[in-house]
Amino acid sequence: MKHVLLSLALIPLPLASPAQVIQNNTQLSVTQGIFCEIDSVATMDAPGTAAGHIELYDHTPEFQWLGSVVPMVPGLSFGVRVDTVGPQAFGDTVITLTHPPLIGTDITEQTYVTTLGGEGPSVNAYTFDLPMELVTGTWTFTARQNGQELYSAQFTVVPRAQAPQIALGCESNLMS
Template structure:
């Protein structure tokens, strides 16, 4: 079965490191880390009408970043995203907006969903390349807002697998350039 989307949101009690990458955020409210990881099997999904697939994937545990990087090779099954940990506050009604270059078939340039962040654990918002049409090169930006106030904004540069061969060849998935 093909998973059509792996936008991720989940909470778990794992520590976060503080590598800000390209992110803009308030370090008084949260710590933030950007990274890349090999696809992880989800435990369930929930409806998210503002996404291309209409759902987001949830995980029992926050996936570990294998690379603290903001450069992501366009490879099927590769995931990238942002881990955050608040100062203990639970932020509800957080809107995650992901903007990206136009998808090859649908032309989609934006996806959004509502989630919660924080509390006592680490939160992650991530994206997995599940379909060839999604693997468009350029700037991909995650923005988290609550009540119109920006919580964070973090960008990734999706590149040809040839530009990041170590990451592209590490997960056992097929690269499409």
């Protein structure tokens, strides 16, 4: 499992498709998407996650697909990109990911603290790295600062056959 935190330069995105985002702050813009796994450059401790850390990228991953339907494919990444108005940053933001129980565990929630915005967009994403993570159902990213919800973004993870264009889209890039 990889949780990803990134705050770097803007990358243009393709046209948006329907997503399931509830945004509670006019100072940020939230986009949901899916992308082919990229290599991380470092990790940061995140004791509230199943892995105990999140992975960091050296560049903003580009969403190959916008939306909220994610095929259950090893190595596929999905998440939320947050752009803020100007250089505004939301420090000490708690990201909570809720999901169906990971296979063989009772883990249904993972959390870590981060900063949204600032010098560029922030991307918080999840990558299916282990077989235990491949569970269908609703996965929700929620960001809270000082107890107030900034956004909530819901994804539906489905069997690969229900989203074949995405499931097949990263095959040459996926790591084992």
